[in-house]
Amino acid sequence: MAGASKAVVDSRANLPFVYRQYSPEQLRQVLHTMYLIRRFEEGAEECYMRGLIHGTMHLSIGQEASAMGICMPLAEDDQITSTHRGHGHCIAKGAEVSRMFAEFFGKTTGYCKGRGGSMHIADVAKGNLGANGIVAGGIPIAVGAALSSKMMKTGKVVVSFFGDGANNEGAFHEALNMAAIWKLPVIFVCENNGYGMSTSTARSTAVKNIAERAAAYSMPGVIVNGNIFSEVAEASFKAVERARAGEGPTLIESKTYRHRGHSKSDRNRYRTKEEIEDWMANRDPITLFETELRDFGFIDDRGIQAIRDAVAKEIADGIEFAKASPAPEIATLGNYVYTEQA
């Protein structure tokens, strides 16, 4: 790898944004994290099928480049709010998969001590203020976090992830308006995967592109191919710079696709097999990024295999950690309702 990267560095000027901005080691780490997200969700799905995880979950398989690209330019103490489809955001912001599995297994070692599960997964220490079970619920909270940043002069940037469904909630519009009038350091990231549960954006949304909504709030509206890591990361990088400079919010529409259904109850009656197969075969974000990395000489087949093996071990270890972790005592049911209780 070391030999290859010198040639790469010399010729980087013509490469897409991320290859100019980040080191080969950082980019290989990105591939690692994207695989970690994919395998985490596959592992969670398998554990669900085997009855080890109960409830439901919303998988973001197919959207890994979006989560990773947006989080790439963020600092550790920058903050995000996430959605019911939030596993990828959590991992991209730096969470450990072992503690995420533990949460899904309802264990005390989970990020939420077994109280939140998939839909409320969070990692406050890494700046993830939480996934959210309410569509658009996290958007005003992100604006509030950005208001804190401005008032406390911490320099933090806040990203609010949400889906296309959220763009028709009142909270979205109220939050974008306030962020704009107060010029807050927040980035609104609409991961448009084409469907709010079963209803397509064509049927639910009056504008063709959700980024067009930005015009109503006098902020830049940027459309990116959410399956191309470099495109997403470049848009995020610019939005972070703008936010950090005090110039206000940006709306990024990251067009992507979820390979799996909305949740575990999805019978897949609103989209065709051909459509799903087309996205999986031709526009898989991990395949696209991996191919690019290899074509540009940033990684070889052995390097890719090493990443896959390392991720597989991390996932297996994470599941074992979760299985071996203790369940909460029933007597602790009332904990965390009020601060003085626990």
Place this chain on the structure above:
Amino acid sequence: MDAAVRELSYAQAIQEAMAIAMDMDDRVFLMGEDIGVYGGAFQVTGDLVERYGTDRVIDTPISELGGAGVAVGAAVTGMRPIFEFQFSDFATLGMEQIVNQAAKMRFMLGGEVSVPVVMRFPAGSGTGAAAQHSQSLEAWLGHVPGLKVIQPATPHDAKGMLLAAVADPDPVMIFEHKLLYKMKGHVPEGHYTVPIGKAEVRREGRDLTIVATSVMVHKALDAASALEGEGIDIEVVDLRTIRPIDRQTIIDSVKKTSRLLCVYEAVKTLGIGAEVSALVAESEAFDYLDAPIVRLGGAETPIPYNPDLEKATVPQVPDIIAAARDLVKGVR
């Protein structure tokens, strides 16, 4: 004026509390609709914007849901917002953020965050504002674990409980009856707190306990005075906090008087009176009861505009006198 007997209105007491909170802690700030130069719909924030500036007394757009969410987000990330709903009725617009986010965030995240937000709700009827500006929705929020819900009845408590709310690490919802804003009373200077979760016996008596909330405390006290001449000795408990409720003060009072009358302005059914009645019925005080428990609450109707109809919607002093007299004389 002698500091010991200094009087302020209820609205002035709240304003003073907010000023003290902002003086003591840079993290405290105010948000709400028209709370800046306008001074708030009920002039509670008044001229605070002149003293603290627009960075700490923030006029929001008319966006109750978004505004409540911004307050929640600021609270989770280190600030201490006090968010004013212009009318408590508009809580309905912000309910998602109050019920799903503010109340549950600490729990859902396994104790990793606290949500030290204060929300203020001008509530109640009696101002001719009709059905959408006169409701008493405190029991809605009182039903939600994770929230604290208070109803100060005096200027003294309005100040002390607001300062307790600002210091509290959890979300505190303050329901302020609009008819109380101009009421004057003794308010000590400087910082003090009145604990959340503690009821107050406003008047001691032997024959009957009236548990009342907010403006009904004063009506109950008037009724108690009126019945003195008839030899009826009434104890009035000002509940002050509906979540967490002060069970012991209620139980102790009923054990002493053996009779219970609950008086509250919100719609009678499924309200705070049901909760107070049930907790007494479930307690050792049940064996002390000499008469059925009686509730006086709001009529099963929206608040009407016509002033006579409006008065008829909520318990008035003569209603309390009649109910108390009947209870003590064994008519009921």
